[in-house]
Amino acid sequence: MDKLELAKIGKEYINQSPYGIFDFRGSEVIVLPTVFPPTYNTPTISELIEGLANNCLQSKNQCRVFEMGMGTGAAILTVAKMKGVVASASDIAPMAALNAKANALWWGVECDIYQGSLFENVPEGQFDIIFWNIPFFKENPGGIDEVKFRAGFDPDYKYLTQFLADCNNRLAEDGHILLAVDYEMCDLAHIYQLIDKAGFNSEVCQEINISWGAMPVKCAFLLLERK
Secondary structure: OOHHHHHHHHHHHHHOOOOEEEEEOOEEEEEOOOOOOOOOOHHHHHHHHHHHHHHHHHHOOOEEEEEEOOOOOHHHHHHHOOOOEEEEEEEOOHHHHHHHHHHHHHHOOOOEEEEOOOOOOOOOOOEEEEEEEOOOEOOOOOOOOOHHHHHOEOHHHHHHHHHHHHHHHHEEEEEEEEEEEEOOOOOHHHHHHHHHHOOEEEEEEEEEEEEEOOEEEEEEEEEEEEO
16 A cells, blocks of 8 residues: 555545543543544653653753644643643644643643644743654645644645654753654655754664544654754
């Protein structure tokens, strides 16, 4: 199956994504309509960020963690529970920003949440950890102008390119970026080129095998640092 066929399946999957109350690592999380549920690889990325934050806090009194495209907020809010973590996040979708704020209130967790494209509405400042479960597809199967499809689609990786450029100013000197990717749906060769061009080294810090609908897929988590 080629990437465009996968993208068409992905579009339908996102369009029919469920909403309601979900379990996320033992906690209940609200998922509003049009917001992508925190299933698939989100539990793993939150565990990895907790580990990075713990490492950061061993040498600092405070760890500034930022999530791009937080959706329901499940990952960033889980990390925000850690003592010493200052958490913030942004999403292009207004419904996602509302969703994350609702979950922050429900969990009683402090997190600055912004709505906008990439860092456009995020106040100036740097972060020790930045993470993003990126839109996997660089293909455009047609009709993806609706904001909710940004969870899965980034034609020609335009947003990823800008995100990596922005991170040069947003990442602390000894900070790390964590990106979630997929071996089937992503164009990894293109992604590695963008990472290199933006001035970062990368390594695969973990791989997992999971199911996407009825399809077995393999995800990876790329850890980036400045060259």
